[in-house]
Amino acid sequence: MSGENPDLLATAAALDAARTALEQAKDATEDPACYTALNDQLMALQQRVAKVDSLIFAERSQAISDAAAGVEAAQGQLADALQNIQNLNRTISTVTAFLGLVDKVIATAGAVGLG
Amino acid sequence: MALFRIIGLGVAAGLLLSACGTPGPIITADAGALRTGIAAARQQSEDQFTAANTLIRQRSVEWKVAQPTQILRQGDFPAAVPAQAAQQWSAAFDVLDSYAAALQSLVDPKNAAATGDAIGALGQELNTGTLKAGLPGPVVAVFQTFGEALVQARAEKEATAVMRSTDAAFNQVVGQMAIAIGRRSHEPGSLYDSVETAWNASVLPQIENQYAALSPGDGSGRRQVLTAYLQAMDARDAQLAQLGQLSQALLALGQAHSAAARGKPGDAMFWIQRVGGWADSIRTRAAAAAGAPNQGTNP
Numbered sequence: 001m002s003g004e005n006p007d008l009l010a011t012a013a014a015l016d017a018a019r020t021a022l023e024q025a026k027d028a029t030e031d032p033a034c035y036t037a038l039n040d041q042l043m044a045l046q047q048r049v050a051k052v053d054s055l056i057f058a059e060r061s062q063a064i065s066d067a068a069a070g071v072e073a074a075q076g077q078l079a080d081a082l083q084n085i086q087n088l089n090r091t092i093s094t095v096t097a098f099l100g101l102v103d104k105v106i107a108t109a110g111a112v113g114l115g
Numbered sequence: 116m117a118l119f120r121i122i123g124l125g126v127a128a129g130l131l132l133s134a135c136g137t138p139g140p141i142i143t144a145d146a147g148a149l150r151t152g153i154a155a156a157r158q159q160s161e162d163q164f165t166a167a168n169t170l171i172r173q174r175s176v177e178w179k180v181a182q183p184t185q186i187l188r189q190g191d192f193p194a195a196v197p198a199q200a201a202q203q204w205s206a207a208f209d210v211l212d213s214y215a216a217a218l219q220s221l222v223d224p225k226n227a228a229a230t231g232d233a234i235g236a237l238g239q240e241l242n243t244g245t246l247k248a249g250l251p252g253p254v255v256a257v258f259q260t261f262g263e264a265l266v267q268a269r270a271e272k273e274a275t276a277v278m279r280s281t282d283a284a285f286n287q288v289v290g291q292m293a294i295a296i297g298r299r300s301h302e303p304g305s306l307y308d309s310v311e312t313a314w315n316a317s318v319l320p321q322i323e324n325q326y327a328a329l330s331p332g333d334g335s336g337r338r339q340v341l342t343a344y345l346q347a348m349d350a351r352d353a354q355l356a357q358l359g360q361l362s363q364a365l366l367a368l369g370q371a372h373s374a375a376a377r378g379k380p381g382d383a384m385f386w387i388q389r390v391g392g393w394a395d396s397i398r399t400r401a402a403a404a405a406g407a408p409n410q411g412t413n414p
Binding site: 008009012013015016019020022023032035036039040042043044045046047049050051052053054056057058060061062063064065067068069070071072073074075077078079081082085086088089092093095096099100102103 | 171190194200229236269270281301305317323324327
């Protein structure tokens with residue numbers, strides 16, 4: 001993904017690997033003291049994961065914001081196309097109104113004896 | 116009259132052929148569905164952001180309370196979704212919604228209907244005014260209907276062209292959103308990862324340690340902790356499932372946009388139905404013209 005900090009991603013991957021290792025160690029022990037100590041390590045690790053993931057999410061959100069500009073550009077094209085249709089309707093209506101106006105002029109001319 | 120009928124049928128056949136050759140699908144419904152999907156994804160993401168931030172903050176509080184240090188820092192409480200990121204998502208959804216709304220406006224059949232009405236008014240003026248053109252009602256109806264149909268076809272073609280040129284950017288936005296959310300375990304850096312780690316490496320271990328601290332003879336205490344443990348597992352599964360669904364919904368939005376942009380396999384059927392609709396419209400307008408006064412030299 002573009003715009004991502006590889007160091008942050010590598011750190012996140014390392015934390016994920018550490019979490020997996022701690023969970024495997026938990027599965028392998030029957031000693032409550034060891035199990036509790038491993039859990040304490042997991043909880044300490046979770047705090048680091050939260051901080052690193054927060055930074056990565058912020059970076060990705062910036063990339064999303066940048067990419068949205070590409071979609072925004074399309075709105076101008078859509079607005080132009082809609083304007084073309086509205087211009088066509090306006091042109092036809094204008095012709096109709098013009099013809100009506102001409103009719104009135106001709107009728108008036110006829111009424112005053114010019115027709 | 117026979118001449119007008121022949122002209123009318125010839126024009127109708129020509130327009131039908133040109134309209135059938137238009138590659139654009141009927142995207143009016145697709146644009147509406149797209150907009151609805153965007154609104155739903157936005158709501159779902161806001162809900163998930165709130166839930167994730169609440170969870171991560173609670174874990175930070177628990178962690179802080181357990182630490183011997185007397186120093187308190189803002190940095191002790193990371194947000195799963197920082198405020199600025201939430202604003203950027205909101206702005207991106209604004210863009211997607213505006214884009215879908217512009218698509219909807221362009222292919223709105225009301226625009227084409229306005230053209231049909233304008234052509235009908237022009238025909239009326241040509242017949243009733245000084246020109247006394249004497250256009251037969253059915254011919255006016257044909258022009259009205261096909262003028263409307265062509266404007267609609269043109270709008271759909273332009274909308275489809277814009278969708279095609281925007282498809283990569285649209286999919287980049289929703290694709291990156293889907294990656295940022297994540298949808299399975301071991302996707303480091305995703306929101307899914309933050310939430311899963313909070314549950315599996317903090318909430319559940321804390322309860323496990325509470326259980327470990329209890330005497331084996333304390334059945335009541337153990338039962339209470341076990342209940343909390345199972346409830347936490349259920350809550351974890353529900354939250355992760357919702358995040359996975361959100362990620363999939365975002366990807367599906369991109370797929371829906373691509374499908375609408377490139378047309379669907381059922382295009383031909385859409386057009387056949389559309390042609391049938393045009394024929395009905397011609398019949399309705401011709402009947403209305405036949406019953407209306409000042410509509411030319413009806414037979």
